Amino acid sequence: MRFGAQNAKTNRGWELAIPTTNIIRNRMESLTMAKHNASTAQDYNQKGIKLAATGNPKEALQQFDKAISLNYSPLYFGNRAMVQFAGMPTAGEDSNHTMDVKSSWTADDFMIAALLLFERYSEVNAKDPVTKGQAATWGAGIMTYLYGAGCMMFIENNPLVKPTSEDYYAVDYFKNYMISFASEKNASQTFNSWIDKDKAFVTFLAKMAEENKDKQPVFDQMTNVPLLFAKRLQDPEYLKNAREDVQHVLGHADRVAELRVMDRTLFGETHKDDELYFNAD
Secondary structure, three states: OHHHHHHHOOOHHHHHHHHHHHHHHHHHHHHHHHHHHHHHHHHHHHHHHHHHHOOOHHHHHHHHHHHHHHOOOHHHHHHHHHHHHHOOOOOOOOHHHOOOOOHHHHHHHHHHHHHHHHHHHHHHHHHOOOOHHHHHHHHHHHHHHHHHHHHHHHHHHOOOOOOOOHHHHHHHHHHHHHHHHHOOOOHHHHHHHHHHHHHHHHHHHHHHHHHOHHHHHHHHHHHOHHHHHHHHHOOOOHHHHOOHHHHHHHOOOOHHHHHHHHHHHHHOOOOOOHHHHOOOO
16 A cells, blocks of 8 residues: 555655666676676686796786786785796796896785785684684695795895705795696696695795704794785885785785784784784784
8 A cells, every 4th residue: 555655656666766776786787797807807817827837927927917907816916926936037047038027026916815815714714613624725825825925025135145055945946836836727726736735845944944053044034924024014115116906905904913913823823923023012
């Protein structure tokens, strides 16, 4: 009865329904566009992986740039970082045959990939607490990206390291892993492969530090990457020289606090080195 009376009043009920319908339509169009963008981004990512696997890193980076422009996925930032890493000169390589890539760019991409993956883990865990096994899988992926950032920051901080040193071999070990990682075509297989390879790299670094105490700082730097990067982000000038997509991701929210939370989640609530970088809470 109320419905009929409403329509009798100069169709006012339908007038009210029109904007509501438009809102629904706009939302549906937005969802469709989001799905389209996600699908297109996946296509760009797959093209990038194939190009990287066939020895075309520069073209691969262009595809990852396009994917990132549509979707800020940790996978896309991670893949772009890996291909940049693979194209950088390290132990025994001719710099004339490698890409001109800034190590800071690659460190940014690795750290963003780790941050975004950590955010996803936190969201999933908040809705339905993950098992220890699932947490280990998430952790392996996050740590893989963190070690990539650590390698880049190590190269930045040690420009005079000799290419034949054990330090560079550690970086090369991880770089070769990145090359094989970026060549994987199946995303699920790629994610699962993080676990064993990540453990192998951690074991290698720990063994290197154990056998030669002078190498302990290298191992420490790898495990302090979130804190080192958080300290870097405290400098307001840092992001001014970063790429646009990096500025978008790292330039909002309190990323310094988020990095410290990630550090404590991965390395313990009272990470002994936190106070070296920040005042004790």
